[in-house]
Amino acid sequence: MKKTTQFLLMAVVLLFSTVMMAQSTITGTIMDAELNSPLPGANVVEKGTTNGVSSDFDGKFKLETTTPTGQIVISFVGYSSVTLKFTGSTNLGNIKLTPDNSLDEVVIIGSGVIDLAEGRKTPIAVSTIKANQIQEKTGTSDLPEVLKSTPSVQSIQGGGFGEGQMFLRGFDQVNTAFLLNGQPINSPEDGRMFWSNWSGVLDVAQAVQVQRGLGSSKLAISSVGGTVNIVTKTIDRKEGGFLQQMIANDNYTKTTASYSTGLMESGWAFSALLGHWQGEGYVEDTDGQGQTYFISLGYKANDNNIFNFMITGAPQWHATSGFYNLETLLDNGRKFNGFTNNNGSYSGVNSPNLLQSGRYPAGRNIYHKPVANLSWDLTINDNSSLSTVLYASAGRGAFASTQRTGSAGSRVATYARGSNNNHNWYGLVTNYNNDLNENLSLNVGADVRLYNGIHFRSVNEFLSVNSVNASSNYNGGAYQLTEVFGGINPWNVFFNTNDDHAQRFGYDYEENINYMGVFGQLEYAKDSFSAFFQGSASTQSHIRTEFLSVASEGQSEESDKVNNPGFNVKAGASYNLNASNVVFANVGYYSRQPFHSDLFVDDRNSNQLNPFVEGNQKITGLEAGYKFLGDVVSANLNVYHTTWDNKIDYSSRDTDSNGQADEFTQTSPLKQVHMGVELEVFTRFAEGLNINGFVSVGDWKYDGNITTRTTDDTGAVISQGATSYIDGVKIGQAAQFTAGITADYEILPRLKVGANWNQYDNLYGNSDFSGAEFATEDNRGAIKLPSYDTVDAGVSYKMLLGKNDDKSLQMRVNINNVFDEVYIENSRDNIHVDSGDVAWKGVNVDNGVRFGYGRTWNFSMRYNF
Structure with a gap:
């Protein structure tokens, strides 16, 4: 028992x-x-x-x-x-x-106004570049270069730091909307983007999303080509930071440090980034330097209320280059800078601000345009929320053009003339979201922008003289300029502004542009079907105030107030055929107000309204797409047709290569038609191997002829009423055929190699409409530039230094244009080849062109903790 x-x-x-x-x-x-x-x-x-x-x-x-x-x-x-x-x-x-540094690592502030494509169930043509990709591939480049492997995107590097340009579906960046955390950052005056003012944005970017065509933004913005939304870091969920050192060709160096406390138990979070860069530039005598700062202070009061204050800026200066005759560049090489070379020995210059070469540049860009915003995300209940962003920017800066006397080869630089473009900009975007039921959601909101632009010329630096005689526009008398404002230091330019009208000359005016809009979106989604409708309505007012060309000294003259209403509507639907196949179609119509620069005959010298302006611009967009989501291969196919009517074109030209525009051309209303097809393919054939590719085929032309009006930089008319015969002419500056393949392979744990190949074809000369090439009906259209392709490559290695990947040392080497391809990236002119003319690859050597950069490199070492 x-x-x-x-x-x-x-x-x-x-x-x-x-x-x-x-x-x-x-x-x-x-x-x-x-x-x-x-x-x-x-x-x-x-x-x-x-x-x-x-x-x-x-x-x-x-x-x-x-x-x-x-x-x-x-x-x-x-x-x-x-x-x-x-x-x-x-x-x-x-x-x-989700890839490292994805949006999931950050509490997104103002998420209701950022308008990422993921926030809407009905698809659009979109590409997203995450922080780890930005970190690897940025190097010394601006954002357009990072986006060049995106369908229908063309990047032009420009002559100096921060002078890159981006074209999307053939539309320049004036007509592509750029948003920073959902707030517009294109200039309200003319829509332009200056990457030199945003040179640090990639250091703080958490993601960049390119929405081609109609996009998902609910705001009434200048998105003819599409929308680029830059999402910065805000409140990190986890504590950490990094120290990074980068070096690159032409004595470039950049040091960056960042730290985030993470979201602490108290509900507070703090993030900061500081950086400094400097270099001599790929093109000779295009030295530059600047800083980057980013500060974010967040507070999560409870699960329903999150607040965040952010301020970021990138004070910088850089010397510039420009377009030169093809013959000159072939004789002197791609790095030739005629701006400086045309100014001879600069005898008599007494300045501490010489370049590394010992010369003083003919043109220097000096700016500091910080932006700050205060955000509040309120969760009202399980079905509704409110996001509000209040923002402000106080920009100060100038293009300092060197003035000189004497004959070529022995010119003396006398002073640096600053063409100042300052602004005070305030705005508010708020968006209320309500899930009416499990199938229907509603968004409504408001968008307010108050903008004050301040424009004048003054002296940035005396070089070989102590004063300058200036003539007055108001009484024909002369007066002396004896004071210097700002110099070349962007911090001085910001805090030492010229508020004395008696020390301004050339032009002196301000504008006030006030914008108020409302918007809304209704989306229905059930099972495999979704559909949306968006609409916005706005009013925009303009007042121009003249200080120089007035009846008597000390007075000012205000223009009549111009009010322009505008609106846009968008609608679309999608259907999931099954788990792997989705089809969609979208349509939109914009009635867009003309830019301030369009409204006046010469916005630098006159309050007279431009008779060419005939109401709002009219943009109609049609697009359709197909998405395939496979286990090994995924693909996106998009087709589009965009008509842009009643557009006023405003272009400038530097005729003597001094770095300063001195001819300005306005057109009567013109029409552009852009259509095309885009294919993206993503593959993952083996462990650690990614091969992606794209092809974009466009057909972009002008529809109808126009008349033009050209003035010099004093406002004097050079020509008026001339007809430019541009009907059927190909639209230039961006390649109408682009293709690319990107491959990354992790050959060993944390050791990755990658390369991308890009092909550009059907690239045409720029039509500025004032040239003789379009003066007759039997013109030969825009010149076709040679096709070209480039290869970039990179290697990165991440060494783990702590447990759970919390500390690491990351190294990256990039080589751009590996095979040192010599190519014309764009042409200012359209001079065809006639009998007896000298040509290079079929291009007349008398054309003013810009070559792309040759082989460049950068190396970075980053300690993550």
């Missing part, structure tokens, strides 16, 4: 131990959240143990756990880890990992 009792007791103990030690079987499939494709080789570990497995080629895994309940941690190099609970044997289904 005793033995029987012992046996039964032992059996109970063994049975209990077996139950306590029972294993659970956890299965699932690990997916890339962006590409919706499997992630082979991902690590799956039972938390608190060394028990783990890796996912197979199809992303699948099977883990036998040591306990019946617990947690598993799923991680993959370059992706944010995921922790999941389990109870007993479980199939977790598809588990999606």
